[in-house]
Structures are given as C-alpha cells and as structure tokens.
Amino acid sequence: MTVEKIDTLVIGAGQAGVAMSEHLSNLDVPHLVLERDRIAEKWRTARWDSLVANGPAWHDRFPGLEFEDVDADAFAPKERVADYFNDYAKKFNAPIRTGVEVKNVVRNADQPGFTVETSEGTIIANRVVSATGPFQHPVxxxxxxxxxxxxxxxxxxxxxxxxxxxxxxxxxxxxxxxxxxxxxxxxxxxxxxxxxxxxxxxxxxxxxxxxxxxxxxxxxxxxxxxxxxxxxxxxxxxxxxxxxxxxxxxxxxxxxxxxxxxxxxxxxxxxxxxxxxxxxxxxxxxxxxxxxxxxxxxxxxxxxxxxxxxxxxxxxxxxxxxxxxxxxxxxxxxxxxxxxATGFATDYSWLNVNAFDDKGKPAHQRGVSTEPGVYFVGLPWLSRRGSTFIWGVWHDAKHIADHIATQRKYLAYRDSSQR
The missing domain is CATH 3.50.50.60 (FAD/NAD(P)-binding domain)
Known part of the structure; x- marks a missing residue:
C-alpha cells in the first residue's frame, strides 16, 4: 500500500479546521484536512432544529466573507452557518478530504514527524493539528x-x-x-x-x-x-x-x-x-x-x-x-x-503522543503543544475568552499557522558551506 506524505495534517473540518487551512494556504504550507463526515457536520446534525448562532452575523463570521443573505444584526440559522463554512472552504480551494476517519497518530521513531493511520490508509505528516473541538462526546x-x-x-x-x-x-x-x-x-x-x-x-x-x-x-x-x-x-x-x-x-x-x-x-x-x-x-x-x-x-x-x-x-x-x-x-x-444539557467531553484516544497533562487535557501554550509538531485549535480559552467564537478561532488558527511557517523556515535553513 502506498504511504501518502504531507507537511501538515489537520484533523477536523469544522470552523477550526477551515480557518487553519486558510492560514496555512496563505503561508504556502503544504497541508491536508481530514474530516470523517462533512464540512461543519455538527452544525447540521448535532444541534436542534431551531438553533441559530448565538452571535449576530456581523460578529460570528470570518473576516474574509460576510453572510450576504443574513442581516448583519440577525442570527444565522444552523444550516446557514454550515453552508457558510462550506462556501468559505471553496473560496480558497481548501484541500479538505471528507469521509476519512483518523484512527491513530504516533510519533515516528526513526524519521521526523508522525505516522497517521486512517480509514483510507497511512499518512506520514511532519506536523499534526487537532481541530476536532471540545464538543465530541455528550456527557x-x-x-x-x-x-x-x-x-x-x-x-x-x-x-x-x-x-x-x-x-x-x-x-x-x-x-x-x-x-x-x-x-x-x-x-x-x-x-x-x-x-x-x-x-x-x-x-x-x-x-x-x-x-x-x-x-x-x-x-x-x-x-x-x-x-x-x-x-x-x-x-x-x-x-x-x-x-x-x-x-x-x-x-x-x-x-x-x-x-x-x-x-x-x-x-x-x-x-x-x-x-x-x-x-x-x-x-x-x-x-x-x-x-x-x-x-x-x-x-x-x-x-x-x-x-x-x-x-x-x-x-x-x-x-x-x-x-x-x-x-x-x-x-x-x-x-x-x-x-x-450537561456538556461534552473530548476524546483524544486517537492521538497517542506526549501532548497531554496528568488529567488527560491538552498541554499547550496558545495551541502549541508540549509535543513538538502537535497543535490544538478550537478549544475554549485556547488563547482568550473569545477562542470558541467563530472569529476567535480564526485568530487562534493564524497564530498556529505562523508558528508552523516559522518552524519550516528553520528546517529549510542551509549554512553558507552547504549553499
């Protein structure tokens, strides 16, 4: 079986994964986004029928696209929010692959990066970004x-x-x-x-x-x-x-x-x-x-x-x-x-790396984890109170993408004798 290789692998294509992909694209970082369902699936199927966004349309959006069919001070219905992220991904041709579940991620012992086992085969990635969010398992x-x-x-x-x-x-x-x-x-x-x-x-x-x-x-x-x-x-x-x-x-x-x-x-x-x-x-x-x-x-x-x-x-x-x-x-x-209505728990059983504290919670600073090359985006209070809002996750993703781009520059360095 052919093993696919990619620089940065993003897990999850909700608002966090789409934002991550945009910033990586802007920085010319080769990457792939894997989503086990559809883009923004939980907005469609894990919410009640009448749900609307908790923030007005002028606020709950990414900077690069407005809700043209929703009044700026109104609250977008959940299906419209899901369509928004789908439209946003198309806007920059995000490399999102749907219907693929990530089963296991481990650090490589004899080469840089991580081996990622998925429902569609194996991927070797230099970096892994978890964009699965905090609402994974109802409690x-x-x-x-x-x-x-x-x-x-x-x-x-x-x-x-x-x-x-x-x-x-x-x-x-x-x-x-x-x-x-x-x-x-x-x-x-x-x-x-x-x-x-x-x-x-x-x-x-x-x-x-x-x-x-x-x-x-x-x-x-x-x-x-x-x-x-x-x-x-x-x-x-x-x-x-x-x-x-x-x-x-x-x-x-x-x-x-x-x-x-x-x-x-x-x-x-x-x-x-x-x-x-x-x-x-x-x-x-x-x-x-x-x-x-x-x-x-x-x-x-x-x-x-x-x-x-x-x-x-x-x-x-x-x-x-x-x-x-x-x-x-x-x-x-x-x-x-x-x-x-008692909240959710996270599930990182697929992410078998040294990126968690003794309580099993992600150990990170603004999304940059304790395991080099592993990142988190879309979590509450990742960098600030606004991190779980749509606009907040966009800014958090930008910080992480900048960190990845900087690391790539260091790794691309060649001293004068090599040049």
Missing amino acids: IPPIAPKDDNIHQIHSAGYRNPEQLPEGAVLVVGAGSSGAQIADELQRAGKKVYLSVGPHDRPPRSYRNRDFCWWLGVLGEWDAEAMKPGTEHVTIAVSGAYGGQTVDFRRLANEGMTLVGLTKAFNNGSVTFQSDLVDNLNRGDDNYLELLDAADAYIERNGLDLPEEPEARTRFPDADCITNPIVELNLAEAGITSIIW
Missing part, C-alpha cells in the same frame, strides 16, 4: 436514573418538542443550550422544570449595542484566563426569536418551574441543591455588572447611545423562587422526559 452524569419509563436524551440528541412523549420535561443544565431548549419546550405548551446551576447571564443587547460589541470594546473577549472559581460557570445567551436576553425570572413568571442544581435520583424522586436563589442572584449580578461597565464606557467616551432604564427592571419572584423545590416525585409531577 450524561452518572446520577441519571435507571428508569425505562423516563425518556432521557442529551441536548445533542434533542431536535424539537414533537420528538418527546406527552408529559412534563426536566431540563438539567441552564447554559445556552439548556435555557434555549427549555424556552422552546415551554412555548410549545410543555410543562418545564429547569435545573439552574451557576451561570453568567449577559444582556442580549444594551443601549443599542449587542453584548458581543460590549465584550469587545470592554476588552472581555481578550481576557486570557478565567477568573478564579468560574471554571464551572456556564453562559446563558441566545439568538433565538430575534435575540432576547435569557432571564430566568421572566421564564418563571411565564410558567416555567426553576429548581436548583440537580443532586440525585432515588426511588422515583429527584432532589435538588438548595442553591437556586444564590445562582439566580449571581447571574443577576453578572448581568448588572456588564450594564454598569457599559454605562461607564459610554460616559467615559462621550458616546451618544440611548438610555435604557428598563433594562434594570427585575421581574418579581415566582413561587418556585420564593419557595424552592428541593425534592420532586417524577410521576406526581408528570415528568416523562429528561433532557441533559
């Missing part, structure tokens, strides 16, 4: 009840309200996915219980500017590390229904039952932490802190932006907040479904 926690009478799915498997059986729904997790799914189910007439943990809750917009703009001018997107103690804090933001602020108190006033962090299931009942009020208050504090920072920025820079005092109006506390539920009998509550 359902071990507390999930072993009850065949309850329909249980991860948010990655949720598509629309019609796929669920009759009855109430418990949504566990109130980040962007959980909050949006719970809202959609309630609008569809479902009785919804939403388990709310620690979260940030920015305004969708404030004083005629989207929160993406505010985080930009306030320097928040460029923050290089999480604040201590916020590692498990999700962000609740949505572009659904034209873009609205996620307000859990509003949802409760509209009939949704909020509960605290899900604790355990036992004998047909579920128990919750008594932290609902604290979680809501901290989310409100986060919301108000951004409003205060925005007001100060406007005053400091003399901007003429309309005041918005109604943004500080707080909905009254519904009964589920003043009298939090700490235990619930699933049958008595009519709960027939549980949706686990």
Whole structure:
C-alpha cells in the first residue's frame, strides 16, 4: 500500500479546521484536512432544529466573507452557518478530504514527524493539528436514573418538542443550550422544570449595542484566563426569536418551574441543591455588572447611545423562587422526559503522543503543544475568552499557522558551506 506524505495534517473540518487551512494556504504550507463526515457536520446534525448562532452575523463570521443573505444584526440559522463554512472552504480551494476517519497518530521513531493511520490508509505528516473541538462526546452524569419509563436524551440528541412523549420535561443544565431548549419546550405548551446551576447571564443587547460589541470594546473577549472559581460557570445567551436576553425570572413568571442544581435520583424522586436563589442572584449580578461597565464606557467616551432604564427592571419572584423545590416525585409531577444539557467531553484516544497533562487535557501554550509538531485549535480559552467564537478561532488558527511557517523556515535553513 502506498504511504501518502504531507507537511501538515489537520484533523477536523469544522470552523477550526477551515480557518487553519486558510492560514496555512496563505503561508504556502503544504497541508491536508481530514474530516470523517462533512464540512461543519455538527452544525447540521448535532444541534436542534431551531438553533441559530448565538452571535449576530456581523460578529460570528470570518473576516474574509460576510453572510450576504443574513442581516448583519440577525442570527444565522444552523444550516446557514454550515453552508457558510462550506462556501468559505471553496473560496480558497481548501484541500479538505471528507469521509476519512483518523484512527491513530504516533510519533515516528526513526524519521521526523508522525505516522497517521486512517480509514483510507497511512499518512506520514511532519506536523499534526487537532481541530476536532471540545464538543465530541455528550456527557450524561452518572446520577441519571435507571428508569425505562423516563425518556432521557442529551441536548445533542434533542431536535424539537414533537420528538418527546406527552408529559412534563426536566431540563438539567441552564447554559445556552439548556435555557434555549427549555424556552422552546415551554412555548410549545410543555410543562418545564429547569435545573439552574451557576451561570453568567449577559444582556442580549444594551443601549443599542449587542453584548458581543460590549465584550469587545470592554476588552472581555481578550481576557486570557478565567477568573478564579468560574471554571464551572456556564453562559446563558441566545439568538433565538430575534435575540432576547435569557432571564430566568421572566421564564418563571411565564410558567416555567426553576429548581436548583440537580443532586440525585432515588426511588422515583429527584432532589435538588438548595442553591437556586444564590445562582439566580449571581447571574443577576453578572448581568448588572456588564450594564454598569457599559454605562461607564459610554460616559467615559462621550458616546451618544440611548438610555435604557428598563433594562434594570427585575421581574418579581415566582413561587418556585420564593419557595424552592428541593425534592420532586417524577410521576406526581408528570415528568416523562429528561433532557441533559450537561456538556461534552473530548476524546483524544486517537492521538497517542506526549501532548497531554496528568488529567488527560491538552498541554499547550496558545495551541502549541508540549509535543513538538502537535497543535490544538478550537478549544475554549485556547488563547482568550473569545477562542470558541467563530472569529476567535480564526485568530487562534493564524497564530498556529505562523508558528508552523516559522518552524519550516528553520528546517529549510542551509549554512553558507552547504549553499
């Protein structure tokens, strides 16, 4: 069997892989992108039907191509986002090979680079870039009840309200996915219980500017590390229904039952932490802190932006907040479904190199790993807070491509006697 050779091999053709390919192309780095499915496949098949981008079209894009058929301040539907990356790859004739799964990567012992075993044969690559992202395997926690009478799915498997059986729904997790799914189910007439943990809750917009703009001018997107103690804090933001602020108190006033962090299931009942009020208050504090920072920025820079005092109006506390539920009998509550919006895990079982810490997480500095020649792109906080946004991954990919190009120059050096 013929062994294919390439300078740089990129694994994954989502937003990270496409961005990586563009920058490598611009630097004349010979490379190949392998994708086991289609370009941006997860935007098409691993999201619910009504999902739209969480950022407006002017923000959630690469610099080289706009959404010509989506208003700049609107939120692109998921299929349109997937088409965008397909169009972008065509724009520079990206060398993407779809339908090829990478099974194993090891460092060569007797020659430079790595041997890569794929479903279509063997490739020798000088460098390997993992662009598989953080959302690889849905995680359902071990507390999930072993009850065949309850329909249980991860948010990655949720598509629309019609796929669920009759009855109430418990949504566990109130980040962007959980909050949006719970809202959609309630609008569809479902009785919804939403388990709310620690979260940030920015305004969708404030004083005629989207929160993406505010985080930009306030320097928040460029923050290089999480604040201590916020590692498990999700962000609740949505572009659904034209873009609205996620307000859990509003949802409760509209009939949704909020509960605290899900604790355990036992004998047909579920128990919750008594932290609902604290979680809501901290989310409100986060919301108000951004409003205060925005007001100060406007005053400091003399901007003429309309005041918005109604943004500080707080909905009254519904009964589920003043009298939090700490235990619930699933049958008595009519709960027939549980949706686990509990995040994802990564899987690097195919990448057998010395590029991970003792907890199995990628060990890197801005995507340049501890294993020479191995790189990561598309991970949260790769270089900054904005790394997982479309524009952020584009800039991270540029840094990594520059690093690769520099290494190639060193390796191409010949001293004067050789010349």
